[in-house]
Amino acid sequence: GQQVMQIPQYQHVQEGEDFTTYCNSSTTLSNIQWYKQRPGGHPVFLIQLVKSGEVKKQKRLTFQFGEAKKNSSLHITATQTTDVGTYFCAGPPGTYKYIFGTGTRLKVLA
């Protein structure tokens, strides 16, 4: 069945360092979405990528969708303590079934 894996599972960085998480799907995705979950909170939508090779930026965050639409990445430049949390990708294999990746937990050390 559909699997969406993320690496790494955990990442500790010093404040100011960059951070990247990767999302890999076993099947081609029609689109992919990214969410952030703060500690003790619920997932909150960040962005959606639809086109092959698409790149979108939100301030210090850069999102990419692979050419084959099977992988994606989220890169954070110059991390801040406010970036702490778990980042999930989500790629619906079908129209309604909505599967999340395993998540990458980011800790930022001040």
Next chain:
Amino acid sequence: NAGVTQTPKFQVLKTGQSMTLQCAQDMNHNSMYWYRQDPGMGLRLIYYSASEGTTDKGEVPNGYNVSRLNKREFSLRLESAAPSQTSVYFCASRDMGQPDTEAFFGQGTRLTVV
């Protein structure tokens, strides 16, 4: 604007007890979801409802039942709770008719089965 509301926020059950987690959304979304989140396991889909009157199994449906009562409400029932069902449960909704089909989540229900 309440969004997605889950009740209760916390619950402790004894093994074998039953309970229903309630979820309601006020965004007129057609699709609703139940996930569980365990440490290091990410979000796993239990059941989903594409539209009112339909429900389908997700990745981990065993031990759960759901009811899509109407367009607003989607409940999750544990008939005989087990310690393995200790988890944080999230309800979510999406509107599949829109281009940006983001999911909106409730605050979660923290369930402990002893």
